[in-house]
Each structure stands twice: as C-alpha cells, then as structure tokens.
Amino acid sequence: MNPEVEQSLIRILLVEDDEDDFVLTRDALRTISRGRMVLEWVDNGEQALAELMTGRHDVCLLDYRLGANTGLELLERMRRQGWLGPVILLTGMEDETLDEQALKAGAADFLDKSQLSPTLLARAIRYALQHARTLEELRRSQASFRELIERLPDGIGVTQGEKLVYANPALVTLIGLSSADELLGGSRAELEGIFIHAESRPLLPRDDQAGMPEKRPPMEIRMVRRDGTPIFVELAPTPSVFDGQPCIVWLVRDLTERRQMEARLVRADRMASLGTLAAGIAHEINNPLAFTVANLSHLETDVLPRLTLPAGEQDEMRKLVADSQLGATRVRDIVRQLKMFSRAEEHVRPEPVEVNRVLESAISMASNEIKHRARLVRDYTGQLMAEAHEGRLGQVLLNLLVNAAQAIPEGNVEGNEIRILTRTHAEGLAIEVRDTGSGISAENLARLFEPFFTTKPVGVGTGLGLPICQDIVTSFGGRMEVESEVGKGSTFRVILRAANTARPSEAPQEAAVSAAPRRGRILVVDDEPMIGMAIRRTLQREHEVITLTSAREAQARLISGERFDIILCDLMMPEMSGMELHQAVANHSPGLAGKMVFLTGGAFTANAHAFLNHVPNRRVEKPFSTQELRGLVQSLLASAS
Template sequence: MKPEAEQSFIRILLVEDDEDDFVLTRDALRSISQGRMVLEWVDNGEQALEELRTGRHDVCLLDYRLDASTGLELLARMRQQGWLGPVILLTGMSDEALDEQALKAGAADFLDKSQLSPTLLARSIRYALQHARTLEELRRSRASFRELIERLPDGVGVTQGERLVYANPALISLIGVSSVDELLGGSRAELEGMFIHAEARALLPRDDQKNLAAKAPPMEIRMLRKNGTPVFVELAHAPSVFDGQPCIVWLVRDLTERKQMEARLVRADRMASLGTLAAGIAHEINNPLAFTVANLGHLESDVLPRLKLPGGEQDDVRKLVADAQLGATRVRDIVRQLKMFSRADEQARPEPVDVTRVLESAISMASNEIKHRARLVRDFTDQLVAEANEGRLGQVMVNLLVNAAQAIPEGSVERNEIRVLTRTHAEGLAIEVRDTGSGIPAENLERLFEPFFTTKPVGVGTGLGLPICQDIVTSFGGRMEVESEVGKGSTFRVILRAAAAVRPSEPPKEAVVVAATRRGRILVVDDEPMIGMAIRRTLQREHEVVALTSAREAQARLTSGEAFDLILCDLMMPEMSGMELHQAVANHSPGLAGRMVFLTGGAFTANARAFLNHVPNHRVEKPFSTQELRGLVQSLLAAAS
C-alpha cells in the first residue's frame, strides 16, 4: 500500500483472460472513477505476478478462472511473493462455498460478474482499500508492540495451555540460555523444574484458568539460571491474547541490582552503627584505662621506691606492677584498633595512610582466625604510604586476612602460611595477601567480585565481602587482582596510588623532656574523677594540681581571675566540652588558651576531629604514661617561663 499522501489516484490491476469481461469491468470503472482510477489489464497469472512485483498497484481484481488454474491458487502465489494488497475475486457463478473459501484465503471480497454494477464495484473497492489500510495499521501496531516487547529490560514469556510460545531477549539473557529455541515449546512443568528454585515452585499459581486469570500482586521468588546460579526476580502474570489465542503473559524482573543495593544499604547502616558503637566503647574504656595506667606508673616510679620491703618482696611487687602494665598496654592496643574501626564508615577523601600501621592493626584484629590455621609472615617494604582512608583500608585488609584463614583447614598450622607482602608497583604500591589454602576453581575466579556469589558453605559467607572490598579500593582510585590455583592457594592483590607522606588525623606532639624550671599551677578538667585523681598523684610532688570534673566550674574560676600556668582538659565531656571551654578561655585569655592540653579518649565526632586538626594545641591520647605526661608538662612550663 502506498502512503495516503501519495495516492492522487487508485491503480487497479485486472487479471482476466476473457476480453468481454475486461470490457465489462472497464466500463463499470469508467462510470465511477471520475478520473481517479487507472485500470491496467493482464490476461494470465505469470504476467500478473510480474506486474505486482513492481508495487505500483493498490487493488487487484482477480478472475476466479484463469486457464487451468484458479484465482485462489494465484492469490496464494501473490501472498508467497510478498504482495499484501487487497484482492477482489470475480466469478461467473454464484457459490457461497467459494465465497467462504475466498475470504479464508485472504480475499477482501468475492463478486458475481453477472450482478456486477458500477455501484457494487465502487463499494467493494472502497471497502477493500479501507480494510487493507486497517490491516496495515494493525500490522504496524503489532510490529511496534513486538519491537517494544523485544526491547524491554524485563523478561516477558507467554504460555498457551502448558507450553511456552514466546520469550523476549531479556528473559533469554536472564535465564542464561543461548537461544530462544531452548525454551519454546517446553512444558510448564519442564521449565519450572529447570529454572525455578525448588522452594519457590509451590508459590506459583496452579494451572487452572480461574487461578491464572485471578488478579494477584507480583511475588518475589528465586529462579535458577541455566548454569545453576540463583537469581532473585519479581514475577507477575496476567491473562491476555497472543496471536489470536488466549494466553498467560509472565513478566519477570531481575531484582539482583535492587537486592545488591538493599544489602549494601543494610551493611552500610550496620557498619555505621558498629562504628559509632566502637567509638563509644573505645572512649568509655579509655577513661578507666587512663587512670589505671597512670596509677600503675605512679606506683612504679613514686610509691615503690619509698616502700621499705625486703629485697625479694620488692622485686615481686615490681614484677606484679610490670605484668599489670603489660596487660593495660594490650588493652590500649585493642582500643586503638577499635578507634580505627570506628572511622571505617567515614566517606572522607583519600589521604596519606601508613600502610604498615594499617596492616598491623588488621593482623591484630584477624589474629584469632589465623593462629589456629597458619603461620603469619610479614614481608613489608618500609615506609609505604598510600592514598586511602585508614579505617576503610583496614576493613579491606581484615576481610582479606579472614578469607585467607578460612581457606585453610584448622589443625595444620606448621604446614600452612599466610604471607602479607607490600611492595612498590608501577601504579603506586601493592599489598598482597597470599595463602596456601584450597584455592579457587578457574570457573569461579571471574565471579568472585559478583555480589551474593560465595564459595563458602551456607551460613558462613554472604557473598558481599569481596564486592564491598572492591568498591572501597575503587573509591581510592585503586583496583584489586586475584590469582589462584586449586590445591595451591590464592593471592589477593590491592593496588593503590602512592602518597608523598603520612598526614595523621590526630598528630601527636612529642614531648621534650627537660628539667622543670619552676613549680607550676595546673588545672585538670575531666568528667571522670579517677582520671583527675591519677593525674594529681602523678604531678603533685612537683606542681600544684587542681582537679575539676565540670568544664563550667573551670570556666567560672578562670573568668573570675584565678591563675593557672597550664590546663589539662578532656576533649569530650557532657554539658560543656573541652572545645567549648577552649573557646571561652580564648575569649578571656588567649595566651592561656594556647597552653591548654587536650586529653582525648577518641575524637569520634566530625566536629572533634576537625577541631583537633585546626588548633595547634598539644594533645595526649588516653591512656597515657606518667613519663609522657610529666615530660610534656615540664616542657610546656619551661617554654612559658
């Protein structure tokens, strides 16, 4: 059919082997055409097919009897060669059976020559053209709809009865078959057995039409790809018509990306909660640990020398104090690891990070998993500094170390090894975790960083650890590599950009130990009374020490004119923090504000970290040693004199 805009007249091809019938038809057309119809005449089927190949004709008037063949046979050949225009069959006899056959064969109309009139012929041609336009529009609509279905990102399948009769490319890709031929014609029972997880089959609507036709909300089920891997999908169905027959349309939406996002959000929320909890725990432990360490130091340096004990007992007491100090030191190291973990949820820009420091903390946190399975070997290149985030890089390394340990069975420590190696790399630096474990099959290597894929037993792994590690490393501008061989172990490699120097978030200021030039007056402000008491015991032989538990009381005494040479102040306190007290002192006495020393058990808020990075004041991390505290006090008093 030509576009309507191009149809200034109608071209009609008459296929008729009787000249008298040609004249009859021509005259009938002349009386109705009004110059808008052009008639062309051929007297045999082969010539008719040749003319129709040109595509110039809008309507074909076809004699039912042509030599030894029939018009129906010629009509079939026309359709085979691709001509879809309207055909009106003309016959010299009236036969309802032939009329029905003609319509079934695709003829637009069937006219009896003996009753042919200009009006009847005109009406038949108009009807045929309109019918052809309607069919063409329907064909185009179906083609457009089919193209839409083919391009949909969601899977679409159509079943008629018990058989699958259509599947779009998205469904083929989702299931993982190579072509649609593997699916079409398959029975519902066969397809469910192959591609629906056993636990989900009972959830599917059953075969009776009433159940299938019932309106039901989409359901989330687990399907299986051809290779056996599970995939979560949203499944919906609806009754419809396909190729003129009743059917059920199945819509299948891949939920993998949504599930990944949900899992990451849950994990991120969990990590944020754990980070906050870890920071709080670290801060709360640091307070009692601080006065414990300070009191042990005071006991060792000030009390024991003055005790009149027999030589042997003096040595025993000193050993007990040393053992207690060792235990406190181990607790302090654990707290520092918790503080690093508490910063793992920070989304800060990458900054220079000491790689060895991060690895040592990660090894300590993973040591319980490692010690029963393998020897740990450190192979570190000194002074490697990476562009990263300390807490998040630590999270990556803990995960890799635990994975390495879990790849090795327990009980063979001497025969197995986990080697942590650092070295320079063309792209910056590389950190490797090598194990002598079971190794990873080659077919699984490409899927290791795919969310929810895990080679661990059910209940041991979620399949999210490595994808999250990869996301973290990528966020630093780095990348991850893996090498593995079954039976020989695996190597996971983290490649990062190198940085010029470490910029600690809480840079400690080293104390220069000098002899005190004078006795100082020192104010200690800490909401934990035992810390104030411990500091007073440590310093009171050399200085006058005033210990307060309220920053507001300290502010009142300072603004009233009471003089102090030095202020030792806790950073995080209720009602009024050390930061707020610093601002108040700076407004009243800027010089004294510069001589404030901050005692911190973990600056676990963004404001506190920003404050410590901004002010030049000295700070002391809890727990602190008596020697460290005395040395700092002496150096500051000497500088102020």
C-alpha cells in the same frame, strides 16, 4: 474515509485474461479515478507475480478464472512470495460459496462482474486499502508488542490449560536454559517438578483460567535453575487471552538483586551500628584505662623508688607492676583497633598513614581466621607511609586477609601460607596479600570487582567486599590489582601514593627536657574523677594542679580571669563538651583558648573529628603514660617561657 487514502495516487494492477472484461473494468475506473488512479493490465499469472514483486502497486484486481487456474491459486502464490497488499477478486460466476472461499483465502473483497459499477468498484478499492492499512498497523503493533515482551528484563510465561505455550528470553535465561524450545509444550506439572523448589510448589495457584481472579497479589517463591542453583523470584499470575484463547500470563521477577541490596542495606546499617558501638566502647574503656595506666606508671616511677622493702619483695612488686602494665598495654591495643574500626566510615581526605601499623591492626583482628588455616609471613620494606585513611585502609586490608584465609581449607596450617609484602612502587608503594589457596578461574577473575558477584558459597559472601575495597582504594587515588591461578592461590595488590611526612596528630612523643622544669599552674577538666586524680598524682610534685569534673565550672573560673599555664581538657563530656568550652573561652580570651590541650579517647563523632582537624591545639590520646604527660607539660611550659 482516510484522507490519505482519498488524496494519494493509487496504482492498480488488473490481472484479467479477457480483453472485454479489461475494458469494462478500465471504463469503470475512469469514471471514478479523477486522475487519482493508475491502472495497469496483465493477462497471466506469471506476469502478474513479476509485476507485484516490484512493489509498485497498491491494489490487485484479480480475475477468478485465469485459463486453467483460479485466482485463488494465484492469490496463494502471491502470499507465499511475500506480497501482502489487498486483493479484490472479480468473477462472472454466480456462486455464493465463492465469496466465502475468497475471504478465507485472504481476499479483501469479492465482486460479481455482472453487477460491477463505478461506485461499487470505488467503494471496494477504498475499503481494501483502508483494511490493508489497518492490518499493517495491527501487524506492526503486534510486532512491537512482541519485541517489547522479548526484551523485558522480567520473565514472561504463558500457559493454556496445562501446557506452556510461550516463554520470553528472560525466562529462559533465568532458569538457565539455552532455548525456549526446551520449555514449550511441557506440561505444567512437569515444569513445576523441575523448576519450582519443593517447598514452594504448594504455594502455586491451582485455579484454572475461568476460576482465577482478575487480580492476584504477587508471591515470593523459590525456583531452581537447570544446574540446581536455587533462586528467589516474585511470581504474579494474571488471566488473559493468547492467540484468541484463554490463558494465564506468569510474570517472573528475579529477586536476587533486590535481596542483595536489602542485605547490603542491612549490612551497612549493622556496620554503622557496630562502628558507633565500637567508638562508644573505646571511649568508655579509655577512661578507666587512662587512669589505670597513669596510676601504674606513677606507681612504678614515683612510689616504688620511695618504698623501703627487702630486695625480694621490691623485685616482686616491680614484676607485678610490669605484668599489670603489659595487660593494660594489650587492652590499649584492642581499644586502638576498635577506634580504627569506628572511623572506617568517616569521609575525610587522605592523610599520611603508617602502613605497618595498619597492617598489624588488621592482622590482629583477622588472626582467628588465619591461625587455623595457614602460616602468616610478614615481608615488610621499612616504615612506608601512604596517602590514605587509617580506618578505611584497615577495612580494606582486613577484608583481603579474611578472603585469603577463607580461600584456604582448615587443617593444614604448615602446608599453606599467607604472605604480606610491602614495597616501594613506581606509583608510590604497594601492599600485597598472597595466599596458597584455591585460586580463581579466569572467567571469575574478570568479574571479581562487580557488585554482588561472589565465588563464595551461598550465605558466606555478599559479593560486596571487594567492590567496596576498590571504591575505598580509588578514593585515595590508588588502585587494586589481582593475579590468580586455580589451585595455586591468589595475590591481591593495593597500590597507593606515598606520603613523605608523618601525620600532625601523630607527632613523635615529646622528649624529656634536660633543663629543670618551670613550675606551672595546670587545670584538669574531665568528667571522670579518677583521671583527674591520676593526672594530679603524676604532676603535683612539680606543678600546681587543680582538677574539675564540670566544664561549666571551668568556664566560669576561666572567664572570671583565673590564670592557668595549661588547661588539660577532656574532649567529650556530657554536660558541656571540651569543644564547647574551647569556643566559650575563645570568644572571651583567644590566648587562653590556645593553652588548651585536649584529652581524647577518640573523636568518634563527625563534629569532634572536624573540630580536631580545625583547631591547632595539642591533643593527648587516652591512655597516656606519666612520661608522655610530663614531657608534654614540660615542653609547653618551656616554649611559653
């Protein structure tokens, strides 16, 4: 027995139109009550309903005969009006069918008045209360379970035989309906024909409930929403029981987010691989490009003036050199774009960045997308400097340019325009990319920066470009804005903080010193022999130049005490890097380490980038011209005098 039922005060309503029977029942209760039961008496159905609706009573003892009506009729009215407490029917009739009728009507028990005893009545009341509490707990449990199913993010459908008998809200939403009524009662064949893609229908299990195994592995299939949009789902059928009947419960899980996340991870991995590849390509191209540019410059400034050739041949030779230098310059620009791309994933603090330079690189990389769709118009305001990161800002602007181009159909270049504007702004500066494309609806505009949301066709966009752009711009302390109108185009605006100084690593090219240069002793350390030869050709008329291809040999000579005025050292070398050489020399002679100038084709590793940000040494970006190299050497020698 439940201690709570035994110890709490029990309020009982007796509905009885015979006073003698009331006395009989009252006396039986007095015998068993012991102060724990309170009896109230009414002699008609209307009064009984009024009392019960107050909610004060725990049990109702109901006479089977109430004048012209039966207790069963009154019980039915009680239930309709919402009273769900336990009811015990009392009767003076000997009829075995009444007991069965009473239980079917919802009575907790049925007692014969002629056999009524205090013990029997007490047992019936305790049983009725316990049974009522059990039913209430079951109802609450069922309600909680149903609420859980209703709130599940995964779709749940239940079929019995060939009919769908239940669908939770998640399933209704998943397939693009407004109400479960549009599904319930539909045959399995009909629903499969509408909502299962033709390619996936053969994959569905055809077992009936009895033949289906207890555990069936989930399967991935394609469903079709009401509007015709395909969607990938994971389907897991399980045999079960619903409303007392065998059924199959179908768990339907939307795989869109999972697939988009997988695509994002693949894309991130691909981008990281491409970034590493781009950095490696840039570095490898920079070495031959560096000595090619240096040799062409040496040919132009030092060799050609000394050659005795007829005027026509001299001009032709100069033209050939100039054309070769132009080609090398184009290759250098491509390499710089690759270097910018390779740095897009670096996590660094914002620094002064020349906006026009980044824009031009982004335009160059997006030119194939733009040229078949629209005219490109530049509307720049001076040489604006932004607090940003060159590679990451380039990634943002490239994405905006490609998006602008893809918003314009091909075939009407003169009728469409992509305009790039830069201007000062109250918060610093603004970069705008305007297009005359299809525009974006107000509904989609509000969701534009949500991850995985895209207005592009399936397979074209991942819905990640703009959220990533917003994250990048926010990391600079800036923000993004967008304005759009369907049929008239869009404007994306990047607002950044302005920077007042040029980057230290991008200091202006050394001006030639007018005074006669002091002759110096210069060590060149580069694992590419042709670069050493090109530098020696450039400098050997004014200076003593020693070239080495091994950093370890250079280390031995430097630590042994051999004197050099300048050490031109490649940053990335296989046996021993320029960073390691700098550390070894600094440990032995800090002053000598300060004379090192790093030749770099791009700091494409995290260690190299951190090293260049840490040390104050000068650096020269490959490829370099003879004028740049001579100016740097002359400046360093002059400052050391």
